[in-house]
Amino acid sequence: MHKWLLPLLGSLWLAGCSDNNWRTTDVSEFMPDLDFELVDENGRDVSAEDYLGKNTILYFGYTHCPDVCPITLAGLATAIRKVDAEVRDDIQVLFVSVDPGRDTPDVMKRYTNYFGPQFIGLTGSTAQIDELTNRYRITYEYGDKDEEGNYDVSHSSAAFAFNKQGEAEFMIRDSDPTANVVADLSRLAKRG
Known part of the structure; x- marks a missing residue:
């Protein structure tokens, strides 16, 4: 046996047994x-500790988003509908607004209700949002206002999955097939 083959087989075996x-x-x-301190869609001050005990998907966006946010959230909703019912009940999606000037708790609640009961809108002050986006390396930038005062917000589109203890596990991109997201959400739930 070649002396390089044994280490290669060992590393492949370890990769296959990896929990991640x-x-x-x-x-x-x-x-x-x-980790955060924000305001939920019911106007209550909340922190990350309030959401421990369930697997959590964290996504940043805004309710006036014309394309990326509704497509991403609809994709997450589709994946959640495809997992087993007991897994579905153990998932929450925290949708954090990067546009707190327009996204009041009431606006957030109406928006998240469209996607399903697992979706929870969070907002806060600009300082709170900046602290959280910096923590997770999320970028966002406001566009110029038009004549009516409307503007777009460019932002990162990845979603982050955390286990029940609030530890980061995986990142979901728009390009990830739904089957992969479903498999990872199911696996995350089984890990407890």
């Missing part, structure tokens, strides 16, 4: 735990 073989992107080694 996500079909999406593993971020467990470099993303921080879930």
Whole structure:
């Protein structure tokens, strides 16, 4: 047997036994735990601790988004509908607005209700949003206002999945097939 073959087979075996073989992107080694202080869609002050005990998907966007946000959230809703019922009940999607000037708690609640009961809108002050987006390396930028005062917000579109203890596990991109997202959400739930 070649002397390079044994280490290769060993590393392949270890990779196959790894607990973090996500079909999406593993971020467990470099993303921080879930941590924030914001306002929920019911106007209550909340922190990350209020959402521990369920698997959590964290997504940043805004309700006036013409394309990326509704497509991403609809994709997450589709994936959640495809997991087993007991898994579905153990998932929450925290939709954090990067446009707190327009996205009041009431606006957030109406928006998240469209996607399903697992979706929860969060907002806060610009300082709170900036602290959280910096924590997860999310970028956003406001466009110029038009004559009516409307504007777009460019922002990152990845969603982050955390386990029940609030530890980062994997990242979901728009390009990830729904089947991969479903498989990873199911696997995350089984890990407890």
